[in-house]
Amino acid sequence: MEQKYDGFHGRILRVDLSIQKVSVEEVDPRLFRIYFGGGALAMHYLLKEIPKGIDAFDPENRLVFMTSPLTGAKMSGQGRHTAAALSPLTGGLADSQCGGWWGAELKFAGYDGIIIHGKSKHLVNILIQDDKVKILDAEPLRGKTTGEVQEFLKEAYPSVRILQAGPAGENLVRYACVSADLKNFHGRGGLGAVMGSKNLRAIMVQGSNREIKIANPQGLKEIRDWFNKNLKTHPAISVHHELGTSKGIVPVSVSGLLPTYNFQDGSFKYAEEISGETMKKVLNGKTETCYACGVSCKRSVEGEKGKFKVTRQYGGPEYESIGLLGSNLGVNEITAVAALNERCNALGLDTISTGATISWAIECFERELLTEEDTEGVKLKWNDPETYMELLNDIAYRNGFGELLSQGSNGASQMTRRGTEKYAIHVKGQEPPNHEPRGKWGVALGYAVSNTGADHLQSAHDPWFTQLGDFSKECNWIDLEDLSPVGIIDPLPAEDISGAKVRLFVYLQQIWGFHDVLDWCIFTSVPEFRALSLYQLTDIVKHVTGWRTSLFELMKSGERWATLGRAFNYKHGFTSKDDTLPDRFFEPMREGTLKGHYVDREKLEEGIKMYYEMMGWNEQGKPTRGKLEELNIGWVWEEIKEL
Amino acid sequence: MHVKVKLYGTLRRLSQKEKPGIWEGEIPFEMTAMDLIYFLGTTEKEIANASINHIVCPLSQSLHEGDEIVLVPNIGGG
Numbered sequence: 001m002e003q004k005y006d007g008f009h010g011r012i013l014r015v016d017l018s019i020q021k022v023s024v025e026e027v028d029p030r031l032f033r034i035y036f037g038g039g040a041l042a043m044h045y046l047l048k049e050i051p052k053g054i055d056a057f058d059p060e061n062r063l064v065f066m067t068s069p070l071t072g073a074k075m076s077g078q079g080r081h082t083a084a085a086l087s088p089l090t091g092g093l094a095d096s097q098c099g100g101w102w103g104a105e106l107k108f109a110g111y112d113g114i115i116i117h118g119k120s121k122h123l124v125n126i127l128i129q130d131d132k133v134k135i136l137d138a139e140p141l142r143g144k145t146t147g148e149v150q151e152f153l154k155e156a157y158p159s160v161r162i163l164q165a166g167p168a169g170e171n172l173v174r175y176a177c178v179s180a181d182l183k184n185f186h187g188r189g190g191l192g193a194v195m196g197s198k199n200l201r202a203i204m205v206q207g208s209n210r211e212i213k214i215a216n217p218q219g220l221k222e223i224r225d226w227f228n229k230n231l232k233t234h235p236a237i238s239v240h241h242e243l244g245t246s247k248g249i250v251p252v253s254v255s256g257l258l259p260t261y262n263f264q265d266g267s268f269k270y271a272e273e274i275s276g277e278t279m280k281k282v283l284n285g286k287t288e289t290c291y292a293c294g295v296s297c298k299r300s301v302e303g304e305k306g307k308f309k310v311t312r313q314y315g316g317p318e319y320e321s322i323g324l325l326g327s328n329l330g331v332n333e334i335t336a337v338a339a340l341n342e343r344c345n346a347l348g349l350d351t352i353s354t355g356a357t358i359s360w361a362i363e364c365f366e367r368e369l370l371t372e373e374d375t376e377g378v379k380l381k382w383n384d385p386e387t388y389m390e391l392l393n394d395i396a397y398r399n400g401f402g403e404l405l406s407q408g409s410n411g412a413s414q415m416t417r418r419g420t421e422k423y424a425i426h427v428k429g430q431e432p433p434n435h436e437p438r439g440k441w442g443v444a445l446g447y448a449v450s451n452t453g454a455d456h457l458q459s460a461h462d463p464w465f466t467q468l469g470d471f472s473k474e475c476n477w478i479d480l481e482d483l484s485p486v487g488i489i490d491p492l493p494a495e496d497i498s499g500a501k502v503r504l505f506v507y508l509q510q511i512w513g514f515h516d517v518l519d520w521c522i523f524t525s526v527p528e529f530r531a532l533s534l535y536q537l538t539d540i541v542k543h544v545t546g547w548r549t550s551l552f553e554l555m556k557s558g559e560r561w562a563t564l565g566r567a568f569n570y571k572h573g574f575t576s577k578d579d580t581l582p583d584r585f586f587e588p589m590r591e592g593t594l595k596g597h598y599v600d601r602e603k604l605e606e607g608i609k610m611y612y613e614m615m616g617w618n619e620q621g622k623p624t625r626g627k628l629e630e631l632n633i634g635w636v637w638e639e640i641k642e643l
Numbered sequence: 644m645h646v647k648v649k650l651y652g653t654l655r656r657l658s659q660k661e662k663p664g665i666w667e668g669e670i671p672f673e674m675t676a677m678d679l680i681y682f683l684g685t686t687e688k689e690i691a692n693a694s695i696n697h698i699v700c701p702l703s704q705s706l707h708e709g710d711e712i713v714l715v716p717n718i719g720g721g
Contacts (some may be wrong), residue, residue, distance in 0.1 A: 235653045242655075251651045251715035254699060255692045277651075277664055463717040467688050528719050593692065593699045 001110040005029050006215040007069025007544040013111045017198050018118030022133045034632055036557050037068030038517040039095045042084035043564040047639055052571055056088035057197035059119035068519045069545050072107035072212040075224050077524035079290030087189040089174045090429040090453045092569040094189025100180040104291040105161040108207025120199035128205045138201040143167055145346040146179045147313050160204035166348015168396040169196035173406040175353035183315035187350045215546030228294050236529045244297045245319035246276030256593030257436040260327040262359035263425045266436045267592030270332035279334050308339035317341035323434025324355030330382030347396035356431030360409035364420045376400040425582045427454035437585055439594045441497045442505045445607050448579045451565030459508035460527045462494040482526040485534050497607035506614045513558025560631045563623050567636045576621040579608050644670050644708050652716040657683045677702040691717040
């Protein structure tokens with residue numbers, strides 16, 4: 001099928017699993033112009049189609065996979081796609097971007113997205129090969145690991161790219177993830193369990209039209225050439241290429257911001273032992289990449305130590321996984337951490353929520369709030385990876401104590417009570433990732449107001465904006481000047497929640513938001529890395545789509561994304577009372593470089609109030625009619641006006 | 644004076660070729676951690692924290708024979 005528009009097809013695949021019906025929907029190109037794609041376009045459908053008051057496992061829940069006009073273009077940073085649904089972990093929005101190759105392949109097959117609803121009577125796979133779309137029996141694959149399923153499907157269809165839920169998704173573990181070709185993940189929000197609830201194991205895609213038609217190939221080539229030439233000498237990207245996200249473990253620990261022992265401490269004595277540097281040496285760390293990306297930051301490791309062995313089949317652990325399966329559990333050896341990561345990937349478990357749920361249980365056991373009666377004889381302690389490895393299986397297959405842990409730390413603590421709730425570290429039911437907010441209050445604000453529960457990707461992190469930049473130095477990539485096109489010019493302390501900090505957060509959230517609606521990777525651009533500028537990102541959108549767009553419009557798309565998410569959550573029962581942090585973050589940190597630091601509760605509450613005001617939301621955090629109209633999504637008012 | 648410096652993140656570019664992440668050698672005069680940062684070829688703007696012999700310290704702290712210094716940059720999220 002010939003591509004109809006520059007950058008996109010204007011075609012979405014609809015699959016109703018209840019009646020096994022597949023149809024193709026032509027999409028008004030205006031929707032791409034308004035939303036761009038990704039999370040925002042996905043939320044357009046979620047808000048319209050998911051009835052208020054349903055459970056995430058109801059067949060009426062929608063599971064949307066979406067790309068953007070940039071997906072599949074030949075340029076570093078575009079190899080991502082979105083998955084979104086009503087989350088079984090939070091009861092609100094799940095909106096997750098995943099790297100790899102699957103999104104580009106979907107575009108090559110002639111679709112911008114897929115909307116899945118209903119529930120199959122038995123386990124199925126979806127096979128998409130251009131215009132041929134089939135729903136295939138997958139019952140023989142039930143219970144098998146993601147690696148086994150990948151091998152089985154690849155044997156039958158060698159050229160497909162595969163998204164799949166693991167056994168954890170089949171068994172409705174509330175934080176089950178979705179795996180893309182085993183090495184990339186929609187980690188958060190329980191999207192794998194939504195797949196499982198629909199009796200959908202995998203979506204295979206193969207496309208034959210491997211060139212995305214774009215408006216100005218020469219313009220894009222010039223930016224691509226500039227980027228490829230400069231990335232080799234760019235110190236931030238070159239070290240990211242060499243060590244990946246795991247390069248951050250030691251710096252973050254030294255700075256007192258590494259979650260340790262269920263977020264009790266911020267520095268880990270054994271950070272060096274679980275660092276990216278050690279992983280490279282001990283596990284022969286190599287690099288892999290996403291589609292058409294020169295940054296090439298993915299990990300691939302192999303090795304063996306004691307009872308733990310890892311292979312390259314599942315890639316290797318990223319920074320977040322190392323923290324939540326390492327320091328936050330007290331695990332001090334990288335092979336054990338990598339093996340736990342690999343097992344999570346094989347079972348389809350989100351490494352962050354899995355690690356944090358186990359760390360909740362350990363702390364409760366230490367404090368004698370959970371007993372061996374609760375754990376069915378498991379003696380829980382820190383730095384016990386062999387026990388954790390067994391627990392992973394029990395969680396995924398919901399055996400024994402794993403049944404309780406399969407609910408996530410919040411769900412498990414609500415079922416247990418007896419004071420265990422205090423040690424469940426979560427926001428809106430989702431556990432925080434590997435970033436201690438007590439030393440960076442913009443991240444604290446981001447955790448609190450995030451529509452998906454605690455999420456470190458609401459905005460860039462405060463320490464980057466504590467100093468004035470200096471363009472006279474070739475190698476200085478902590479520059480505020482990179483953000484000056486949107487009027488951010490003043491440095492601010494990391495532990496600050498003044499009006500100026502809230503303004504910084506709001507603008508950064510818009511920048512992070514437009515990365516998500518474009519399904520664009522933050523590891524190529526400002527402000528995560530000083531590589532592609534905000535102007536270059538704007539030019540990329542222009543070159544691909546031919547639209548006369550601007551940085552203003554990109555910023556608005558980020559604001560629209562945040563407001564759509566807020567409206568979705570409001571429709572599903574969330575209010576301002578849900579925008580808060582667990583008590584632990586309001587209490588002094590126990591140990592580490594930032595020992596004694598805490599988030600000031602009153603100041604955070606004042607900051608949240610100010611955030612609502614800046615966003616054009618009322619005191620309950622509900623978007624106002626005027627703001628919705630201003631964002632060109634006035635129709636959303638009908639979804640929330642009675643609430 | 645002989646010191647060992649462990650370099651992380653973007654600072655890794657300042658390491659010796661044969662020792663990724665490490666700069667080890669003689670420094671020509673008495674230095675503070677701040678002096679060392681300039682000696683290695685960057686500025687304090689790139690430094691989030693420094694530690695000497697595993698204790699986080701201010702950049703004004705003096706170095707001594709045999710010290711192991713860790714220099715870390717700010718790291719964002721991703």
